[in-house]
Amino acid sequence: MTTAPDIPAETNPKAALALRIIESVPPFAWSADASGRLTYVSPNALAYLGAPQEDLNPLRDRDEFGWRHVVHPDDYERVAGRWRHCLQTGDYYDAEQRLRRTDGVYRWFRTFGGPSRDSHGRITEWYGSTIDIHDQKQAEAALRVRERELSQLVDMVPSHLWRLAPDGEPIFFNKRMTEFLGRGLTDTDKPGMSRLEVFMQTNIHPDDAAAFREVLSNCLTTGESFSRRYRLRRADGVYRWMSGRAEPMRDEGGRITQWYGLAHDVDDQVRAEEALRQSEQQLRQMIYAVPVRIWSLPAAGGPIAFNKQFQDHLRSVIPNFDDLADPGIEIVMQELIHSEDAPEVWRTLQTCFEAGAAAAMRFRWREKDGIYRWAECRVEPRRNQDGRIEEWYGISLDVDDEMRAQEALRARERELELLVDMVPVNIGRVSPDGLPTFFNKRLIDFLGVDIADLDKLGMGRLAAAIATAIHPDDAPGFTEAFAHSLATGEPLFRKYRLHRADGVYRWVENRIEPLRDQDGVIVQWYGVSLDIDDEVRAQQALQLSERQLQQLIDAVPAVIWCATPEGIPCYMNKRATDVIGLTLTDLLAPDGSRSLTFVHPDDRETFDQALARSFKTGTSFEGRYRQRRADGTHRWVESRAEPLRDDSGNIVQWYGVTVDVHDMVTTQGALLDRERELSQLVNMVPIFLWRLTPDGTAATFFNKRLFDFFGQDPADYEKPGRSPTEVAIDEVVHPDDKVSFGEEFNRCIGAGERFAMKYRVRRSDGVYRWVDGQIVPMRGQDGHILQWYGLAYDIDDQVHAEEALRRAADKLARATQAASLAELSASIAHEVNQPLAAIVANSHACQRWLESDPPNLERAQIIVNRIIRDARSAAEVVSRIRALFRQAVEPRHPTALASIIAEARNLVTEEATRRRVRIEEEIESDLPLVAFDRVQIQQVLINLIGNGMDAMDLSADHKVLKVRVRRIGDTVQTEISDRGQGIAFPDKIFEPFFTTKENGMGMGLAICRSIIESHGGRLWAEDNRPHGATFIFTLPIEEKAAS
């Protein structure tokens, strides 16, 4: 790096001066070699940058200059690129960049420099300078911002802005204007034409162009301001009204330098104004031309204004009208209005003006030929915004025709009213929505009520009218019908009772019809009602009478019918229809003859023939047939018919009646069936039935079974001298039974009592069979015996079966008697212990309740009652059991006691062997027979033997049980002795439930004693010596058998 060349002043004074100059001027100076290396940098530059020159040069690499660090980073690439370009091409370098001041602030500088070349044109050195342009740069930037703002303003104001040269040539259109026109200032340039001319031809409406041009050129010449409305063509071809202004701008010398113009869109405004003007004009014309007479009078006073019509009128009436300068209202009135009407008109007008109110009046005024016509005049004030009257307007219409028509109408109306009121019917009128609007005089007189009176009832006029005038029974129907008519527009025709003023209802016939206008819309309803009361009452009387007759006929519980003399049905009462389900027409065949479809097909032909015969001969008809009912069933009926003849004997009509006889017929049938059934029953039941005469002497009936059994007819028993019954008994009853049968039979017949007996009768094959026979009397109402009925059934098989059964039961009892007592005991124990357990528990509970403090006596009482109940029940069990053994179920036959002891011993032998007990017997020979129940005595024996064996269970040896039977006096005594422990309480052991055994119930001995005692004997026990016990019982010797 080299510093500034140090050239001594004396060696080169010019160079030294140049250097001094360079170093003293504000721009920085520099030089560089051909490669761009800075060879010199002026000291002020180095001072500004705060960097030694060496730092500006080192080429760290090829692409970067040493001064990079002092140039603003945003600018470096640009200036470096430019510098390189210049170094290569030798172009003049000129660039702006920011350089960093020593305090770090960047300022804008402009650097420029050029090459210095040697004689061969090679670049030897670059010389340049750098100037501070910072403040200039900043001012420029500020200016640019402001300019942009202004430009935006100009473009954005909602008006067209333009500028013209002093000669009128446009030089600026703002953005809005350009957009409106659709093209810019220069787009329309045409050769040979000024821009202004082109603008005017293209954009100003042809109708306005001439005036626009004239005014503008005048302004340009004179320098006056321009102001004009014109239509401007928009880009889309539509012209819009614009309001344009332009003012000249002058220089100090007063010369016009430019014209500034502004235009804004006033199209809507202009059009609105236009429309208003047109409308106003039309109105004015209208008022002027309408064929009514209109006048106006300023409130403040002044001449009256008349429209053309009025003027014409006045001219024709007032000869010198046009000469009158100010035709005052008085004159007009005087000349115009009929003298009769004038005062009234005048008064009305006066009031109207004074009160400031509108008014209307009618009067006659004079027309041109001197005739008067009716006119209607309306007067109204026009007020300003403050409400003050500014002007009076009047309008007059010719209403002459109308007035005359009204007059004529009124006359006719009067006439009609008279007519309506005088005709002898009630007339009313009702509005389309159903409100009565008119009653004629007759109706008012009849009802005693006028329409006005109806409104007072406060229920709606129609409702009031109906409620007042129509009978309550008829009112709802009428209301409904009338509502229907109102809705549909159909005429109403109705009869009802109308309330007369004196309180009497009278029948009227009312007809209400609508009156329609040309379009068919209902305008009014007109109603007329005629008094038909007398007529209706007559008819009602007739109807009543007819109905009564009809009811009579219909109520008769029979079908009543009529037929013509030819036999064609012509009437049926209601019942016929109800019952048969047919109407009269159904009884007629298509050809007009009678149809008998209601007759059961099986009966039809007979019925038809019988009818035909009657009709033909004129004789009464009577017949039975099955008639089909409405429900499809058939019922028997009986039909009768008689002819009615006139005076000359000719048949006028047939009258017939048909009565239901079904139940009778069917009952008869059922009775027959039942009789047959019964007869079958009587004959077929497997018993014998017969019937005897009241004295029992003869049979009047045998059923078939009986007949078959005996093989004989009751008639066979008829023998002379004896009654058939006697013969029969003699022949058929078993010889053994004959006597007792005969005796019992005679006794019963004689006493009138029931006979019942089992006996044997002989069958036809000679075999006798047991029968169970009964004969009972049938008595009449007076108690008299009418007949005897006998019944018997064969019980032969049954008798034999019973015998077999008894024998089997005997065997069974014997086989089971050994076990039965033990089992019995168990169940007895259960039976008895239950109540006992309850008693004990209850007693404890009772005690407990009594012990409690305070004692619960109520509770205790309840329990005591239970105890009593249970104790009784226990006692009952015992007595029941004892009774059981006391009963003599079996007949007691005298029997040898020894045989039964042998049987008993057989039954216990096996057990005795098992328990190692020896049974010894000692039975006296020639013992008399005793009568006893084998089974019971056997039970006693087995029980006593069993007890004995039980007693010896604990004994080691000598288990001997001894049975001894002997006669002692009138008894046979049986002793059963064991060698056991003996008896501790000989007296107690026979009491029920006393036991010494582990499992004993204490019942056995009690039962045994019951049995023995029931046989008339005794049972007791004795102690043995040295040990054991003996049980002894006695049985009395049968007297009969003993003898």
Add this chain to the structure above:
Amino acid sequence: MTTDDHIVFIVDDDARVREALTELLEAHGMRSVAYGSAGEYVRAEKPDLPASLILDVELPDINGLDFQKQIAEGSHPPIVFITGHGDIPSSVRAIKRGAVDFLTKPFSDDDLLNAVQAGLTQDREARLERVEMTALLERHSTLTPREREVLPLVVSGLLNKQAAAKLGISEVTLQIHRRNVLQKMGAASLAELVRMAEKLQIPITLSRRGPESRP
């Protein structure tokens, strides 16, 4: 008067006996419900209270002894038999099957009341036992599988060292398990844990001096 902490069931086909027993029990301040047959008793909704069952032997639908056998499977109140005619074999059978008493009708109130009271006491204990057992089983179910292995070893009286060796784990780990077991089972001491194990019928087959644990 009667208290609600117990219930006596009566099954007898004889209404008089039912009535009298109910009365007797009530007179002694005992609450009872009576049924006419075993079936009725089985079907009935019964309160869940300490109970005693007075059962008649002769029932219409089933013999009382057979009924006892039938219900022996489930838990049922202690039975006091009553009978119209008792025999020794039956009573022996009944008592062997756990009946509280076997009374022959008519019986004294003392016998019955004593038997019923005994039954109630027995049932109360059984119930307590059941509750305790349930709780114990619940607690036992919270043990981890490893802890369940540790429990029998610990209650067998093995030293920690022995038990750890047995399971092939370190002594410290075993101590942790052992503490957890004690805590989870709610045992305050090893002695209590041993009692619990007995109740749970955990087999104590190992012994500290068992051949397995000999060093």
